[in-house]
Amino acid sequence: MTKTTIPVHLDINGDHHELRLEPRVTLLDALRDRLGLTGTKKGCDHGQCGACTVHVDGERVLACLTLAAQVEGRTVTTIEGLAREGEMHPVQAAFLEQDAFQCGYCTPGQIMSAVACIREGHAGSNEEIREYMAGNLCRCGAYPHIVAAVRQAALEVQS
């Protein structure tokens, strides 16, 4: 079949990108394969693992089930856009401090999800964190440390 491409203008971490993409290209594939932003991970590619979590207009979404063309006119933040002037985001620092990962593959998604979870006001207790972080799987089973990191970061951000 004919490969038709469409112009897609993306705003990623404050940078503007003009791409030509097939309409079926997901935001995840555009980030990783076209823009070299490989911090966002491809786990299941079916919306079941959370490894591809990014923010669109400040809200956490799954890049694997979002078409790149759909986010034109919206602002996208990935794990690469979280640190400010070389300074880690408090959630990144908390993950380091609490040793909240083993292999690290799910970590960018966990961190993007945690930043939003705290912003939404859904990090008030360990139980609430477990419920509202449930969309991010960790096959190493680092969950207790992840909960501790989110809790620590939530307290820091709120204080």
Added chain:
Amino acid sequence: MRDFSYLRANSLDAAREAAALPGAMLLAGGTTLIDLAKCGVAEPETLVDITHLKGLDSIEMSERGATIGALARMGHVADHAGIRSRFPAVSEALWQAASAQIRNMATIGGNLMQRTRCPYFRDPANFPACNKRQPGSGCSAIGGVTRGHAVLGTSDACIAMYPGDLAVALVAFDAILHLGERQIPVDDFFLLPGTTPDREHAIAPGEMITAIEIPGSASARRSTYLKIRDRQSYEFAAASAAVGIEFEPDHRTIRDLRVALGGVATKPWRARAVEDALKGKVLEPDAVSAASLLAVEGAVDQGANHYKIELAPRVVARAILKLGETA
């Protein structure tokens, strides 16, 4: 995923017109559609993106109830103060569904168009036979691995379970779907598989869900959604119940009761037999347990999903008794 052309709708009329063309489908949150396109189940020629349309995502509360725009997203509706206070079962059904990320993407209208999770339906490469995908091709699930399949509303052609939560709460409280000018009770919107499991919704090409209206009631205000599943969160229901109750002034006699089941049927399943058995009765555990058995009247299991017939009445009973504790 097969490629398609992409069209961003600028108006409701343009969206409906474009979506009426052969091979065209509406694209909202994409959490079902893009997934199924990757599975090779959905093969649209054109996707009509409606997520940039304005004014379809409001949540309006009035004395009559709530009207929710089709593009309101699941997470926003779940957290809405008015929905939480006047329709707790709706809020609970939403926040217990999917994950926070998916709830930020998925729209209320799209949620009602969610397809089954039947693994045979989702895998055309390995299981060509599926009456839902390809009418007349047969059913790979019958005789297969059926732990997650329906026990109510099934037919010889299809036993695929309806996987959603929100619609279970909506049928319990007699919500009305707005398809533009046309209105239809949510219960009538979902079709039984019968001999035509490919036809799941009472919606025609060129029609689009524009809003959902939920009538306010005392039973909706005292309501809950109880969802039992194989893991604590981010999982479809093994069995669930949306229940609402209104008591007489004595706080013990049931004036109105609403019961609907999820995770066990081919569509959101209103259990009127349970309601009728308990209306006018005093709420007490034995009567509730006995009446709850009526929820699975006529159930047919495939062996591996027999547990749902045991589980569902207990979920219903527990939900009713929980609401009784707050009277």
